[in-house]
Amino acid sequence: MDCIITIEIGTGSIRVAAFDLTGELLGSSKGSYPTFHSRPDYSEQDPEQIFITLLYMLKNFLNEKIYPKNHKVVSICFSSAMHSVLAINKNGVPIGNAIVWSDNRAKKEAGDLRASDIGKQLYQMTGTPIHAMSPLNKITWMKNNNRELFEAAHKFLSIKTYIIEQLTGEYVVDYSVASATGLLNIHTLQWEDLALERAGLKKSMLADAVPVFYAPKKLKRQYQTSLGLPENTKLLVGSSDGCMATLGAGVWGDEKATVTLEESGAVRVVGKKVLQDEQQGLFNYVLTEGCYVSGGPTNNAGSAFEWFATQFGDFKKVFDLEDCIDDLLSEASRVPAGSEGLIFLPYLQGERAPIWNANARGSYFGLNIKHEQRHFIRATIEGILFAFYNIGKTLERHRSFKSLSANGTYAAYPLWTQMIADMFNKPVSVKLNSGPDSVACGAFLVSATEMGLFDSLEQAAQKVKLLENFHPNGQHHETYMKLFAIFERLSTKLFDEFEAIAELQQHS
Amino acid sequence: MNQYFLKKDCKELHAFPHIIEFAVKKNNTIQFGSLAKTAQDFFRVYYVIDGRFDWVIDQQHHIFYPGDLAFVLPGQQFGGERDLLDIGTVAWMHLGLQEFDSSGKLALGKWSRLTDSECRSIGQILVMNNCAALSKMKDAGALFQSIQQEFCNQEIGYASRINQLVEELFILIARQLTQQNTSRRDFPQTFMKLEQTLREKLSHQWTVEEMAALVGLGNTAFSEKVKSYTGFSPLNYLINIRISEAIKLLKRPDVHVTDIALDVGFYSSQHFATTFKKLTGYTPSEFRKKNTTPTE
Structure with missing residues (x-):
């Protein structure tokens, strides 16, 4: 039977999952790697360890759960956490560790920029709130504070870009991950000159931004052998975890919002319009051309x-x-x-x-x-x-929604989901406990749409089965509002x- | 409590060449210079029965109350904060170790029935936790008391009993150290500490037993916990770190492949090459060649 593999390069772990072409989960597996905090504001990960963890996991997963059942892998789709930066030298070798989203070293750079007119302009252009999380500010920090590294850097990549390059030899970044760097103009889908100037970058120092359906070159021969994958296995660059979770939660159009409850969390909507928040409080990331995932992240879930x-x-x-x-x-x-x-x-x-x-x-x-x-x-x-x-309230100033879809580890606890329904005074749906997580599900939908199993991502999103509705309790809502x-x-x-x-x- | 004091030349200690001194002392007077700071080449352990003691161990000042235990590794300085023994009651033992070095290599000697790997684990725990003061050690007090009674009564089998009690004291100290220094709640944080230790000594041939001991869990519980947290068995997780570090070194042209293999903990370059190729499809030298030339 043909199957689709999804690979999520998350904040602390790689998650691999396999689906049959109807979207049924065939199996999944997880392997984690550490985040290093060499100083209080620093959060870094070792790109080589991430890569090896991925190879190790994928190889074991294929050998234990896919090949014995005679499943044939036809497509592999990637997703990853946003905002990571890794500098590489002219040989393509990482200079130091990757800096991940939670790293706060660039808070001064971000603060200065946020208060400036250029900051306001950049927010409008890039859709990314001006914050220490974004590669725009992280690279600016390197330029100002780690000149040696900055000078030696040939390119700045996201972790996913690095992993895909290791596997295929091609430097690409999907629009979703690119639009979370603070460097991409989300209206033109080109790297934004004003942002590049701020960070001291040339266009050639970034990977090529490509659509989420883009298929990089085929897997290097050595990895075909070690993983036992045929030459024609299609790799899809895929999207970011945030966009995938939204897609996989079946959220599309003006009626719905999604709540993701992991270590950190977010509330998101999908639409054709960029939400221009005067407080610069909401992000707008590109899912596909002309389609934006907008919302806000929280640090403390x-x-x-x-x-x-x-x-x-x-x-x-x-x-x-x-x-x-x-x-x-x-x-x-x-x-x-x-x-x-x-x-x-x-x-x-x-x-x-x-x-x-x-x-x-x-x-x-x-x-x-x-x-x-x-x-x-x-x-x-x-x-x-x-x-x-x-x-959610901030989001509703720009776009109203009638119901919510909750996903992530804590959405599995009815007490939490019921509280969300009561606070928002809107019904909340969740997916079956036994089902795949929303990020994997979103990646499956991207692969399936690319294969022509769905006409569009919009149609694919509507196919997501949501079960178990939580209905709001009006009395609780009143208490919560006070x-x-x-x-x-x-x-x-x-x-x-x-x-x-x-x-x-x-x-x- | 009566004063009780055995020194090297006492005949009671003839059956115990490794015990240099055993004492229970009630101190009523302050005498200057009665506990000057010194470094010795043997292991020292003190248990406070009564009173309050201001001691400096390895340049760190600690205050000890009844039920607290102090241990001093060979080579570390120990003494009263004002170079004197405070008023109170304290029990202690000085013990010669067959082998000990600052990397945690420990052998107690022929008298002990602890296995080599148990000794290694205890040694590592003693050096790595960098902590000389343990609180709430009433069990250690009971051990000191039993040892004292065995010495006093010398009934049949007392020599074996005393050696067992001394071993037990080592085990107790090692367990208490890991429990005191690792939260019993926060596995991610505990695992992070372990992972850091593994990276610092990657060339060491770690066993599951040693890793579990550092975390303060049994082998089975430890393996299960690591598997559910990381997705890998402890040894496979270790291979992960070894290969990732090897990759970094392979990408630098200045380190020899054989040295890389040993540095990151493979027992031979053959073993390294096989493991590396199985996972990546490349031999280490092919991989190096590919990654030390400019791209594009």
Whole structure:
């Protein structure tokens, strides 16, 4: 039987999945690699380790789950995390590690640019909020602070570009990943001169930007042999994880939005128009020509809850976080919506959309003598989801939507999904628990559309089966809205105090 | 408690060439110079029964309360903060080690029945955690007490018993060290620390047992945890790191292929070449050739 393989190069791991041509999941596998923090603001990954992890995983996966069943691989589609940068020398060899999205070293470069007129112009042109995450600011940082590396750099690549080059010998970057660099003009789909100038780059120092359906040269002979793949296996450059998750969640058109709940998270919509947010708070990434995934990211989703669980949960077994989380959630479900007036600001790692404040910090507000430990648990989850609602509200100023589709690890917890439905006062659908994750599903749809199994991505998105609807509870919604008003005010009112405490923490 | 003191030349210690000194001391007076800072070539372990002690170990100042334990590795300095023994009760033992070096290589000697790999793991834990103070060590207090009783009574089998108790003390210290220094909750963070250690000593022939010991888990639990967190068995994860480091070195023209193999922990260049080719389809030298010439 013919099958399609999807490969996600995520923030901390490679995920490989296989689908038959009807979209049924045949199997999946995961292999992780570390993120190094050699300084507090630094987040780096080793491109060679990512590449080897991918080869190792893929080889094992094919040998264990695909070849024994006589499946034939016809297409392989890639997706990856956004915003990574890797410098290579003239021999194509990496100079140091790849800098990943969570790296904050370029915060000064980003701050300066954001406040300037050029910054406003660049946001309009590139669709990428001016932030330390974007390669535009990271490369500017290198130019200003690591001259030696900058001079030695022949090209600046995304991690996915590097991996595809290793496999095929061709330097390409898809429009989605390219549009998250802050260097691509999303209206013309060309590298933007004004951005290149700011970062001190020439066009030749970046990979060629190509559509998500683009097929690079075939796999190098050596990898055909080691992986056991035929010469004519088609590789597709694919898209970013954010765009894939949106596509794979079946979101298309003006009616729907998607909520992704992983370590970090995002709220996104798909449409033909770029959303021009005067606060520069929303991103607009290119899915295909003339089609944009717009929305806002948050830093503190699963990571904030896992922080809480690790610090305050009851670990009956050593390192058993899942068991601990299950206990916490059952405790939280016994607390009324709104946690009887306890509010959590989830900004443990600063915040991106919509407040874009790297100095923001976490806080519990409204504590009284009657609050118990379980109130903290529920308030923590509610606070994390208020931040999602806050992004959703900003989005709705530009485009309204009637329902949501939730995906990611934490969407599998009904307590979380129900809270989203109650806060947004809109129905929320999720995918079957046993099904593939949305990123893999999106990549499958890209491959299947490229093969002609669907007429368009729009038609493909409509084929995604969504099950299990969560309907909003009006009373809960009212409670949440009263609390959210305070949450929202606190998030901006505390600006000066956030700055003061962040300053103090930096020196302690 | 009575004063109890055995030194090298006491006949009670004749059956124990490795025990240099064993003491339980109740100290009532402050005497200047009674605990000057010195470095010795043997292993020292102190358990506080009563009182408060200000000690400096390896240039770090610690305060010890009842139930706390201090250990001093061969070559490290140890002494009172003011070069004196504070008032209180303390038990200690000085122990000669057959082999010990700063990389964590440890052999206790013929008297011990710990296996070579157990000793290696304990040695690594002792050097790597870089911590000389352990708190809440009541179990160690019980061991000291049992050792003292065995010495006093000298009943049948006491020599074997004492050696077993000393071994047990080593095991207890190693376990407590890993538990005190790794969160029992945050596996990602713990694994990150382990991964860093593996990278720092990549040429070492790591066993699963050694890695598990550093994390403070049993072999099976450790392998399961690593597999579910990384997708790889511990040894396959290690091969991953070895090949990734090898790739980086192959892309630099100045290191010899044989040296690369050994540096990253393959036991021969043959073994390296086979593993490398299986995964990448290239031999190391083909791979090097391809990556040291300009592209385009």
